[in-house]
Amino acid sequence: MASYKMRKIKDRFMRILVWLALLMALIPLFSILGEVVLKGASSINLNFLTQPTPTVGEAGGGVANAMQGTLLAVGLASLIGVPIGLMSGIFLSEYSETKLSPAVRFFNDVLNGFPSIVIGIFGYTIIVLSIGFSVIAAAFALAIIMIPIVTRTTEEALKLVPATVREAAIALGVPRWKTIVSVVFSGAKKGIATGILLSLARIAGESAPVLVTMGYWRWWFAGLDKPVANLALNIYIFAISPFENWQALAWGSALVLVTLILGTSVIVRIFTREKY
């Protein structure tokens, strides 16, 4: 065994190293936030928020059509993803005694870690091949990304409701399903809403599946069987373009997206602080 002094020095050294590692991991976060705010703020103005994407070489323009498109795609996706996720979450939490539930939980976790681009290709083969690149295909892919997140957070929120509440309702003669729907569910409302919000924020930032199922679209919404513009995808297209105007738009879009997503995370964290 090394001498006491050496052990002491090693201990000090490791303590510093651990904190340094933490600092190093946070530098990218602050750098990203700083850059996005600094470069994004200068490109945000009235035009940016109200005009559609400019053509190449055209000055000005904005991302209003992309905000419309992102809202639409996320909204459609939640129509599919929320009910499935909610019911799966209820199943996992309230009927955890069934043989089916470990398998459901396992495959939900597996799907949660899946590359989003593979899910995008799935949307392509199943929808784009029959009706073409469209907002429906993108919403389908985004819904699949959403399902495991909503399922997991719903399950966790429901499990936080004490068993005594369920027992009390059942003791009053309320059927089990009514207990779940009206008593347990309302007790977990906040947690469930949190999960849905977080999943919406997550899919609003997804660009790989959108690229594969919808492609780049420069115009306003033109029908459910047509693509729509998308904020996250716009950032990719604009960032790799050589035009300065487009690059400025990319930073502006990034600011909008980051505000939306991190804002959601922060608000959710503040409202659910007592739970974590």
Place this chain on the structure above:
Amino acid sequence: MKSSRKPPVFIHNLNVKVHKIFKKPLTGDYAFKLLAATFASIIFLILGLMIYELIKGSQLSLQRFGIEFLIGTKWDPAISQVFGVLPLILGTLVTSAIALLIGVPISLCIGLALSEYAPKRFGFAISFLVELLAAVPSVIYGLWGIFTLIPFLRNNVYAYLQGILGFIPLFSGPIYGGGVLTGGIILAIMIIPTVSAVSRDVFSAVPNTQREAMISLGATKWETAKNVISYARSGVIGAIILGLGRAVGETMAITMVIGNKFQLLPSSLFDAWYTMSAIIANEFTEATYGLYVSALIEVGLVLFFVALIINVLARLVVWRSLKLVRGIARE
């Protein structure tokens, strides 16, 4: 108490049918349970359909190339229409390996800092910041990579690195800024939240008696922490595999910084390369004929199986070792 009204005929018939199939009457309870189970089972349908559709979509390329697809080193959609993905697989593996090499030690330190070193309140705040890092969309990492990380690395780090280690072929050659190492670094940043969150959870799950025993024997903080790591080692392995899963499937950020050049091996760590996910993102919307699209879908199929194996393995390892169900989902 019996209700005097009879239920409508169709409900009665439905009830009889359900009774025949499931040998239970269709009460509200049973119907609701059935409904929930049906919705929950959609997950199996999704995964099954995904395998089926990906295989169906890559039929053309599967028939044309067979195993050649996996070991082929040529990707020529323009002239000879030959597709082989070995360089892409290598690109994915190497960039992910670099990401793990850089990201895992940092993440383990963060896990330790949060579970062993930080005071509770402060730890919550830091955990939240690390989780924010996971919430930033991939495409914004890419944007930041192009305009901030690449210039920084090119001007301040790479030239310096080459000055010291230039005699090793890995660190020689021209510096573009984007490339294999940059790709690995950006992936490392992106896996840190995942790996550190899971390792924080497995470290926190180590029973306090372990720490108390170490301290009572006169161990220093670091020696105690080392013991915590080794107690939780299978959970740590699970965390690393989860990080690997995220690195392998990561698309937008890596596409934007790796340079997208199809070659078997890059000349150095500073050279451009390609990964499986990057080629799909880069070429999918430009694929003009059936075989080309089919080949890209087959790349997706390969990625599907790689991700499936990695994810199943990770969940099994983490679950088995510490039955830590909660922490894993919060990525």
